[in-house]
Amino acid sequence: MRKSQIGMSETIAILFIFFILLALGFIFYLRVYRASAETQYEKGVDLMSIEITQKASFLPELQCSKKNVVTDNCIDVLKLESASAIINENRENYYDLFFGSEIVVEEIYPIKKTWVLYNNTINDTSTIFTPVPILLYNATSNEHYFGILQIKYFPIK
């Protein structure tokens, strides 16, 4: 009777340890799964911010052109002044392009000047900032200025 009780206790102890190990394994699996999902999410958000940056850089409403030939990496200041007002008035039409983001064009040389092109800021979320150096072309004076296209993307969780 006593021997069988000891045997039972041994079996229970072994089963207890086994289930603890099983539970630990399961917890660890869940953590790995969660981390992997977070990495996938971060990659997706990064790709989306790059996509928005590309769309903003090549927006036909802003691109410099001469005789219908588009100049890469260049924003026409006269187009920018008109477009920033129109885009902000018709923000919903640009939502499919820029989603929750803020796009600002900043001239940093020779003078400092800022244009807010699109503003759909989302609070309580992370911000992914992507700056793109660009050339600003003033057709009136035929001069080029150095500027930055600043894109802040607010991913929705």
Place this chain on the structure above:
Amino acid sequence: MKKKSQMEIMGLVIIVILITLGLFFIVRFMIARQPSEIKLSYTRTETAANILNSLLKTTSEDCYGMTVKDLLVDSAENMYSNNHVICENGENSTAYVLNIIEQVFDETLIKWGDQNFDFRATVGSTPILNSTHNGCPGEKEAKQFYIPTDVGLMTINLEVC
């Protein structure tokens, strides 16, 4: 007796296998858990190319409408003489263009998180201009532009790291 000891050994083997599997997963998880570098790589590549591209075409504020590229060419062509263009603020082309370049880097790479860079303009092995922020000894993204001058081909090199 023999059977019981065999059972105990089997139990131990199972525990060892479980612990080994656990350790294997921990190591695998730690190796795989690296931050996404998609954006970092994109930003570095775009930054180096776009800064140089835009900078060279930028028109100076008060140096007879010359672009940064024109000022660099003038600087290279007059490196052994004193026939530099003197800008409206009294500086020669070399000092003037260096001011523009440093102003642009201050407002971009340094402002965006103290990014290190190395900007060099050379003709052959002769340095014309140099602007650096801690240099780039490690991983970097480089972009070169080549400008023909009367004294040879000028290489503009920007390394961002």
